[in-house]
Structures are given as structure tokens and as C-alpha cells.
Amino acid sequence: MRITFKNLTSIYHQNTPFEHLALNDINTTFEEGVYYGIIGHTGSGKSTMIQTLNGLLLPSRGEVHAGDILLRRKSKQKDIHRVKKHVGMVFQFPEHQLFEETVLKDVMFGPKNMGMDETVAQEKAEYYLDLLNIDASLFQSSPFDLSGGQMRKVAIAGILAMEPEVLILDEPTAGLDPKSHIETMALFKRIHQEMGITVILVTHDMNDVYEYTEYVKILSGGHLVREGRTTDLLTDEKLLERFALEPPDIVKLTHDLENKGIIFDSVPRNVEQFTELYEEWRAGNA
Amino acid sequence: MIGLEDITYSYRTGEYKALDHISLTFRRGEWVSIIGHNGSGKSTLVKILMGILDDYEGSITVDGELLDEENRITMRKKFAIVFQNPDNQFVGATVEDDVAFGLENNGVPRDEMVRRTEEALKAVNMLEFRDHEPSRLSGGQKQRVAIASALAMAPDVLILDEATSMIDPEGRREVLDILRTIHRRGKTTLIFITHDLSEIEDSDHAVIMKDGQIISEGTVEEIYKDTDALLASRLVLPFHMKISKRLLDGSFLSYDELVERL
Ligand SMILES: Nc1ncnc2c1ncn2[C@@H]1O[C@H](COP(=O)(O)OP(=O)(O)OP(=O)(O)O)[C@@H](O)[C@H]1O
């Protein structure tokens, strides 16, 4: 499913003293099957943008085209519902998403809502909970009687179990322990590749954006200020600095080594590639 | 000084021990980091310290005084905590009220309250949002406000439970800088929970938890060397240490030292 924003503007509490312009005249497209990153400073409008993508927020002005469905200021519940069936979103705060009595029921809600019967929904729920490393002993607990990281994993499992065409992730690794962080990012990548789904990742973790996404969109003060290939934008330190963003660790180290005269043929994408390039360089300059 | 002596806690009697015979000391002015896998008991531990959960086994002493039903409320005034989810702690209708709330509660005079509120909001770059409603902020803005509310209290013991997990890297560095300043003054005990091991480097003491138990503790250097405990508790060394392990001898160094030695 292709999603396009046309002159999208989003204003909180319009026509009140609390009016706040969160997104300003955005035009952009999310192509089918691509892995995107959305980055930007705190308060730049990332969460607002993705909530507009799945109909949780309607545009104040402009349009969202999700496949053949059009969302506008006064769209009907029926259209919003159709979009939500294709576009799954993991919220920035898992507590805003969880609501059922038990962990298992919570994760089954999505697939049941998609029309799967009870048995299939339970199979899917158990499968994804297991992929997220949630122990079966927690299935009957209330989703609110969990640790912060466990809650986030349950929230992620709930969206994956819907098997959406477009997967939106708002800070999906915040609160995960380092090993879970790596495993979860690897899981999203696998699902993206195997099922060909679109993934839209919102995060402050530039290392993940650099390692996993194909394209990035940069937001600043509610404006879409730049979009392009991840490898182009995230290696451009001047650009990042302009929008108060940090370079990924690997990029920073590669640049710091360049200043020492250690120059590689290409910019590595992860620690493994860095190690290889450095060892090659060391062998050639021994 | 705070002493935890053989603390055991289950959320439901007779069931799984969220804390399993924990003994731990926090000295005045010390910066202690607590790390460990999801569900290892970190938040439970600090909730016990705050007196939010109370039917535990074992004992807690604060500045030599045993914590009990009677002194719990007065003792709590020595602590300020930033919870993992900031939504759980907002009490004010505006950002400014929220920060001022704790001060007012503690009987801080009005002039001083206004000054401290402003200072704290300035420190986290949220002064321009003073009139906003806390629940209607972005994720990172909420965390900044929650931190400001705790800072304004100038508590004896400041607890941060993954308080910066949704703040941008620049903002995180600023928060760490604030903590360093507080630490240098030497009056405040800092208890800092994180999953990012690059953030523990300024602590005097670090503790690794696993399944409700402490499986390792020591200086940051000692913790970085305890590969078995790190692995067992699903922890990963920070980026520069990972590179050091792969390409150098793996010794304890800073990022700048790494660049120099490569
Ligand atoms: N419910 C709301 N009511 C009013 N203003 C809001 C609301 N939610 C967000 N805002 C404001 O809109 C702007 C954009 O917020 P948004 O949540 O989209 O930011 P973000 O880029 O996701 O930030 P973060 O990285 O901190 O999560 C912010 O200035 C915020 O204060």
C-alpha cells in the first residue's frame, strides 16, 4: 500500500488559545515495501506525522491517500477503519495501546479485529509473543502488571500479530534491554524482507536508522526539511548538525579516523563492516 | 546513607520473587547505576526504596533510621524519582504547576518556588512550554518535564528510572551533564537506571541485576570486564568498547582514547 501526503497540515486544538501547529504543509510519499526512517528533534512532529498516517489523527488541512482510501478533515469512521486494518502502529507509550484483561487477549485483539477466528488468533498471538521472548507464564497476567520493557514487547507483538501491510514503529526499542533491542530490530528486518511490508521507523537512535532503513525523512519544527537515501543523509555531518541531529556512531568514528589519515574506500554500515575495513587498512599500512 | 538488607518481594504472595534477597548500600553523594534485563527487578527495587511497595521481607535504613509505617511519609521527602513512564507522575494542569507542585507540598516559600521552577525548566529546555498541559506534549518533552520536577526538589536522593529513554541524544547528554554537576557538589545520592551502558561511565558504582538478584557489582571498569554477568543479563557493551574488544586489546578506555589508539 502506497501512502501519500498532499499539503498536509496538522494543528492541535485548532481555534482555541492552545492552538499548536504541529505539521506544516507536508508533501511526501511512502512507497510500498520500503523501510523508512523518520527523524527529527524532540517535538519536531514525528509522532504527529505517523498518527496521521494511520487515521488516528485526521489532517487539519490537506489529504492523506492510503492506497485507494482518502482521509481528510471530516473523513468517516468507515474509511478510517479501513486504513487501520492495513496500517499497524506501535505507539510511543505502550500503556496507550494496551487495554485488555490479559496479555494473551491483548495480542489476540488485533488478529480477531482483522477477521481471524479465535483459534487462529490465539496461534498468531502465541507465535508473536514467543518471537518477542515473552514467557508463557505471563500470558494470563494483566498487561499493566508487567515491567516497562515487557509491556513494550507485548505492544509490539499485538501489532505484528495483525500482520499489517504497513508497520509503523514509534520508538519501538525505548526501554528494551540491549539484547532485546538487537533481536527486535532484527525481527522487524526479517518481517520486512520476508513479507515485503513497508516499515516506518521513528527513533532517536541514529545507529538503528543507519543500519536498517533505506530512506529517511527529516522533520524540523513541523516542516519536512529533507528526504533521501539513508546512506546519503546520515553520512552528511553538516546536514545533521543543522537540524541538531547526531551522526551514527560508525559514521562519527569513520570521520574521526579520516582526520587522522585513516581513509576507507566506503563508509561502513555496522560494526562488522567497520572491523573488516579497518583490518584491511591495517594490513595495507602495516 | 541508605541500606537495603536482605530484601525479598513478590507482587503476589507465594509467587515469583521480583526481588530475591537483595542487599545493597547507597552512600551519600554516591552515583550508583543499576542495569539488567527487562523484568530483572530494577523498577521494583526503586519502588521499594520510595515506599511505594511496602510488604517486603527484609529491612531498609535511611541515615541510620529503620524505615517503618510511621516514618515512611517523612522519609519519602528525602527522595525524588523520575518514573519510567512520565505519564504516571504528572499532577499539575500546566507544566509549571507540575514542577511547582512538589515544592509547594514541601512548604517552600513562594519566591523560592518560582525561582526553582524556572531554573529547573530552563535546565531541560522546557521553559517556553510552561503554560502547556503535560499530557499534551511529545514523548521527549514529557520526559524533560518529569526530570525538571525531580530536579526542582533538590532531593537528598535522586532516582532516575530510564528517565531519558525517549529524549534525543543531545538532550540526553544535557541531562547527563546536569547529573555530573549535581554529583560534583557531592550532596545528592544518584540512583540511575538505564539500558545504555555508555551512560553509566560517570557512576562510582554499578550493579547488574538478573531475575531479582544482584549478580555482579563494582566500578564501571569491573562491570565492563564481567563478560559473563553482562551476557547473562542481556547487556551489551557501549559502541567504543565493542570496537576496542574487536580491534585492540579490549581494555577500558574512552571514545577519544579509542580514536587515538586506532
Ligand atoms: N495532544 C497534543 N496537544 C497539543 N499539542 C501537542 C499534542 N501532542 C503533541 N503536541 C505538540 O506538537 C508538537 C509535535 O509533537 P510530536 O509528538 O509529534 O513530536 P515528536 O517529534 O514525536 O517528539 P518526540 O521525539 O519528543 O516524541 C510538539 O511541540 C508537542 O508539544
Ligand SMILES: Nc1ncnc2c1ncn2[C@@H]1O[C@H](COP(=O)(O)OP(=O)(O)OP(=O)(O)O)[C@@H](O)[C@H]1O
Ligand atoms: N504490577 C506488577 N504486578 C505483578 N508483577 C509485576 C508488576 N510489575 C512488575 N512485575 C514483574 O516483576 C518483575 C520485575 O519487574 P520490574 O518492573 O522491576 O523490572 P525492570 O528490571 O524494571 O524491567 P524493565 O527493564 O523492563 O523496566 C517482572 O517479572 C515483572 O513481570
Ligand SMILES: [Mg+2]
Ligand atoms: Mg514522539
Ligand SMILES: [Mg+2]
Ligand atoms: Mg523498569
